[in-house]
Amino acid sequence: MLxxxxxxxxxxxxxxxxxxxxxxxGELTGLLxxxxxxxxxxxxxxxxxxxxxxxxxxxxxxxxxxNVQKLDVFANQTIKRRMEQCGHVCVMASEEDDGxxxxxxxxxxxYTIAFDPLDGSSNIDVNVSIGTIFSIHRRxxxxxxxxxxxxxxxxxxxxxxxxxxxxSSTVMVYTTGSGVHGFTLDPSVGEFFLSHPDIRxxxxxxxxxxxxxxxxxxxxxxxRFIDYLKTADGGKGAYSLRYxxxxxxxxxRNLIKGGIFLYTRDKKSGEKSEGKLRLLYEAAPLAMIVEQxxxxxxxxxxxxxxxxxxxxxxxxxxxxIGAKRDVDLAEKxxxxxx
Ligand code: AFP
Numbered sequence: 371m372l373x374x375x376x377x378x379x380x381x382x383x384x385x386x387x388x389x390x391x392x393x394x395x396g397e398l399t400g401l402l403x404x405x406x407x408x409x410x411x412x413x414x415x416x417x418x419x420x421x422x423x424x425x426x427x428x429x430x431x432x433x434x435x436x437n438v439q440k441l442d443v444f445a446n447q448t449i450k451r452r453m454e455q456c457g458h459v460c461v462m463a464s465e466e467d468d469g470x471x472x473x474x475x476x477x478x479x480x481y482t483i484a485f486d487p488l489d490g491s492s493n494i495d496v497n498v499s500i501g502t503i504f505s506i507h508r509r510x511x512x513x514x515x516x517x518x519x520x521x522x523x524x525x526x527x528x529x530x531x532x533x534x535x536x537x538s539s540t541v542m543v544y545t546t547g548s549g550v551h552g553f554t555l556d557p558s559v560g561e562f563f564l565s566h567p568d569i570r571x572x573x574x575x576x577x578x579x580x581x582x583x584x585x586x587x588x589x590x591x592x593x594r595f596i597d598y599l600k601t602a603d604g605g606k607g608a609y610s611l612r613y614x615x616x617x618x619x620x621x622x623r624n625l626i627k628g629g630i631f632l633y634t635r636d637k638k639s640g641e642k643s644e645g646k647l648r649l650l651y652e653a654a655p656l657a658m659i660v661e662q663x664x665x666x667x668x669x670x671x672x673x674x675x676x677x678x679x680x681x682x683x684x685x686x687x688x689x690x691i692g693a694k695r696d697v698d699l700a701e702k703x704x705x706x707x708x
Contacts, residue, residue, distance in 0.1 A: 445487035461516030490616025499537035501618030525654030525676035572628030630692030645688035
């Protein structure tokens with residue numbers, strides 16, 4: 371593996387990653403570089419949102435029945451426009467769109483992209499970190515425009531996954547299957563520079579992240595696990611609660627500082643429900659990142675997220691994700707072994 375040099379640009383790193391695959395054609399490199407550009411455009415707009423009168427709701431609801439924010443619309447359009455003509459994508463899916471999204475005729479490439487253009491968008495108006503999450507697969511169909519089957523692939527078949535978080539600074543974290551790297555945008559020169567080489571999720575965790583407001587509805591196993599975290603080692607090793615309500619922000623903090631995030635089924639949603647988070651746009655890409663960083667991601671019945679075969683574009687999935695030791699522990703509680 372090539373040594374990671376702090377300060378190199380994300381484009382340089384993406385090209386270095388390509389050199390690890392002698393068979394590579396440069397298509398994935400081109401796609402990722404176009405995503406970087408989309409991220410810079412969205413970042414600039416997020417920073418200007420208050421001034422540019424782009425805060426607030428657009429007046430529409432999306433496929434998930436949620437109010438669509440104006441910035442959501444902007445981010446969604448920005449990514450679609452860059453991807454439809456980059457020449458490396460054959461079909462797309464967005465958390466904001468009902469069905470598959472075609473690319474421009476003549477620009478079909480060999481990859482698919484599924485993305486959440488602005489995760490955590492209910493936080494936009496209050497300056498809380500939000501982010502773009504993406505998941506990339508190789509196409510399955512032989513040529514031309516891709517179809518839904520190209521997008522409904524297991525997470526374990528992702529060739530790249532990542533997110534761009536728009537927070538106190540804008541940071542891009544991605545993996546192409548050989549480690550996880552983080553890049554911070556220097557707005558003065560408009561470049562992402564390597565700031566977090568070879569990220570490994572700390573084995574010793576500080577935080578658990580869960581929406582405690584749902585505690586009255588939790589199944590007994592979830593309640594006992596969270597109670598255990600609060601009192602671990604007789605209180606000495608107790609975890610602290612951190613919950614932002616923006617998955618990309620909760621995940622990023624836990625990845626860097628150590629921790630576990632849970633969004634499980636509960637008595638209110640029912641055992642047959644699928645939780646809230648989306649498999650294609652949220653759970654699968656973050657699962658690839660966490661595994662590449664030494665962590666784990668499972669459902670609340672112990673299935674590895676990356677092994678789930680998606681049945682539909684907007685499939686939801688219960689998610690437990692974070693440091694391996696914590697997810698292993700959660701699994702024991704969920705199995706009734708603790
Ligand atoms: P929004 O995009 O509507 O803000 O939803 C964010 C999200 O999908 C995910 O980013 C959070 O982790 C989760 O929902 C928070 O859900 P709760 O409000 O139910 O805790």
